[in-house]
Amino acid sequence: MLTIHGVTRSRASRIIWLCHEIGIEFEQVPVIQAYRLPDPDAPDAPLNTRSPQFLALSPASAIPVIEDGGLILSESMACTLYLARKYGQPFGPADPQEDALMMQWSFYAATAIEPDALTLLYLHGSGKTLSASDQAAVRNAAERLIRPLRVVENHLATHSHMVGGRFTVADINMAEVLRYAQSFDPLMERFGAIQAWLADCQTRPAFQKMWEARNAEPA
Structure with a gap:
């Protein structure tokens, strides 16, 4: 199953919108932007873009990131264009x-x-x-x-x-x-x-x- 790392209040919204259009099932991991937290490095801080487990996935420390099979892909428009090509028309290119x-x-x-x-x-x-x-x-x-x-x-x-x-x-x-x-x-x-x-x-x-x-x- 496709996994989307990132809260919806981020550029992940583009990917989520497209998934709903196509009908792709996905799991969403709600990684929040570190700048929105008072202390993103605190032991009890929610999963965020500075959390070690997320940095292992995204050294750029930015959401969204998707995982699709063995592919790990960042940059929201790269993600939407990839998914549109993979699933084809009507939302992807015909030629x-x-x-x-x-x-x-x-x-x-x-x-x-x-x-x-x-x-x-x-x-x-x-x-x-x-x-x-x-x-x-x-x-x-x-x-x-x-x-x-x-x-x-x-x-x-x-x-x-x-x-x-x-x-x-x-x-x-x-x-x-x-x-x-x-x-x-x-x-x-x-x-x-x-x-x-x-x-x-x-x-x-x-x-x-x-x-x-x-x-x-x-x-």
């Missing part, structure tokens, strides 16, 4: 061209969008009163996101999905990155096609199942 496009959009999300989207999540999404420097960081991140989000917006204005005219792993990878910026209305209200597509993605039963499990975890 090398679709495979390349799924990688293209996944890597674009990870490199051009995710860093600044995470800034919006961690600062604006925190619900805390922001310092002047944090407010500036939010404004700058939102400004930098306009160009890559315009690329995605223009694509979705003429395509129902990221690749192949159907819902695939590329939609999951992109949607989970864009979710980080989703609550920042001054930015997202400029991109109607993205908003409509995100709403469609997030009403899928598999997303809702993942989201329910995520919300059941401690914040």
